[in-house]
Amino acid sequence: MTNKASGVRLRTRIWSILRAIVFICVIVFIWMGMAKTATAFVGIALVMGWVNLFQLRSQEIEKPYYRLWLNFIDGLLQFSVMTSIFVRELILQENTEKLLGVGCTFLLARLIANNLFNLGVLREGKSLPRKRRWSKFANIAVTITMGVYLLNLEDYKQICMVASILLMIASTVAYAYWYYRDPAHRKPLSIASQLTMSRIVLTPFFLWVFFYDNDLDYSNNSLVFKSLALIMVLGFMLTDFLDGKLARAMGEVSTLGKYLDPFSDKISNMTIFMCFIATGYAPVWMVALIYFRESSVETLRTLAASEGLVMPARRSGKWKTALQGVGIIAILVGALDPMAHVIPNYQEFWSIFPTAVMASITAITIISGVDYFVASKHILKKFV
Known part of the structure; x- marks a missing residue:
């Protein structure tokens, strides 16, 4: 041997x-x-x-x-x-x-x-x-x-x-x-936690890819980097779907994972929304409302944890996460100008499309936040 x-x-x-x-x-x-x-x-x-x-x-x-x-x-x-x-x-x-x-x-x-x-x-x-x-x-x-x-x-x-x-x-x-x-x-770290961590690690690189040409106008960015930004977001969505599935299937559900998963979602999504502000796809007030909702719910979750209580995920929160992902992908796909030569007056349509999508995301995000606070009245009563 x-x-x-x-x-x-x-x-x-x-x-x-x-x-x-x-x-x-x-x-x-x-x-x-x-x-x-x-x-x-x-x-x-x-x-x-x-x-x-x-x-x-x-x-x-x-x-x-x-x-x-x-x-x-x-x-x-x-x-x-x-x-x-x-x-x-x-x-x-x-x-x-x-x-x-x-x-x-x-x-x-x-x-x-x-x-x-x-x-x-x-x-x-x-x-x-x-x-x-x-x-x-x-x-x-x-x-x-x-x-x-x-x-x-x-x-x-x-x-x-x-x-x-x-x-x-x-x-x-x-x-x-x-x-x-x-x-x-x-x-x-479990495989599920590694997938969750990957979103946090790769988020700064999405920022770099989005503004690779040092120009706030995303429409004139290279098609290669537009495609790469879209692929990265699809990767974020895929890992978000897989980490929870794998954790439950492999019996690796952990306290770290429960806190890390929503944190990584907010880090990646808020970074993308800030990119949308810079390039004109989203008004500042919409992203500010989204940030207000996310930070408020996280504060509520922290208060619940301090009392030894668990604030379960709400169906509205899952709908909010899904709509945010679909909306982000829709905007990035639209930015590729796939139908510019097929749809008449595509540029006029595109001038209102990102803002309309962000308005829908903002509305469901606020509704989800209200739902969380209504369902968590028993937690608020301990502090008010």
């Missing part, structure tokens, strides 16, 4: 060295101006990375310090390739894409943080965690992004880079959670 493990380790090390040589060739071809040849070698590196991570499973059998150095060298070469692409574009083009520079920064930060944490873990005499799927897919996505930039595929550059950045952030957050939690005192 030992000889077999040693043989597998030797193969993975040789494979890793060959992948490093391929990346070095990519850097050379970039500076020689041979973009297509460099792209071909990136394709080879992509296949080799996939085999190394998913077939040979090098991360699971390699010795800790070898694994540390192999990861460092691979990450350093990925950063070097991406930086070479950025610097090359900076020299040859007047308007270099800023997002490429942001991606290089994330790669460097991830490389430094990951290796410092790994070194700290090894010095403490602990075993390194296996690479999770987030980290594996982040490495694959970064390699694909290299090829897209080398081929200068304008329609896919931004979406690939944003996907790579999001995957790098997700893998870093997952690693940080593993590193800082103490198994002796803390239980790992």
Whole structure:
């Protein structure tokens, strides 16, 4: 068994060295101006990375310090390739894409943080965690992004880079959670709670995607980022639906989840509504009323908890959440201008549509708030 493990380790090390040589060739071809040849070698590196991570499973059998150095060298070469692409574009083009520079920064930060944490873990005499799927897919996505930039595929550059950045952030957050939690005192977050947390973590990135072009007029934003904003909102809605279902199905209903779920909903939805204010899709007074209702109900829920009482979810609250989700999706879909060439006078229709949708959302939100307060008179009597 030992000889077999040693043989597998030797193969993975040789494979890793060959992948490093391929990346070095990519850097050379970039500076020689041979973009297509460099792209071909990136394709080879992509296949080799996939085999190394998913077939040979090098991360699971390699010795800790070898694994540390192999990861460092691979990450350093990925950063070097991406930086070479950025610097090359900076020299040859007047308007270099800023997002490429942001991606290089994330790669460097991830490389430094990951290796410092790994070194700290090894010095403490602990075993390194296996690479999770987030980290594996982040490495694959970064390699694909290299090829897209080398081929200068304008329609896919931004979406690939944003996907790579999001995957790098997700893998870093997952690693940080593993590193800082103490198994002796803390239980790992359930899958349902992880889904809930994902909405909180991704909400700031929705804000960035929504205003990527630094222009408050969302209508002239890139179609790629409009589509990405819509996909993120659909992801928010899906995780909101799944976290409760999974918690009940797996018997993982927790006090943390009961408070975290409505909190994450309000964080994500209120952020989206504030984006709508900025771009003119919603008047300030509507969002202010929605905020007033949400904060009032949360205050009521906190008062109930202080008395050891549980304020159950009301059907009106579920209708409110559903309508908010449908309304947000309707506005973001409309912003894509899908029917601009089909519906006559579409722009006139669109000039009132977002405000009408927000008016409906505001009305049901206020009605839901009144319903909660009427149903919670017994809680208010304890304080009034």
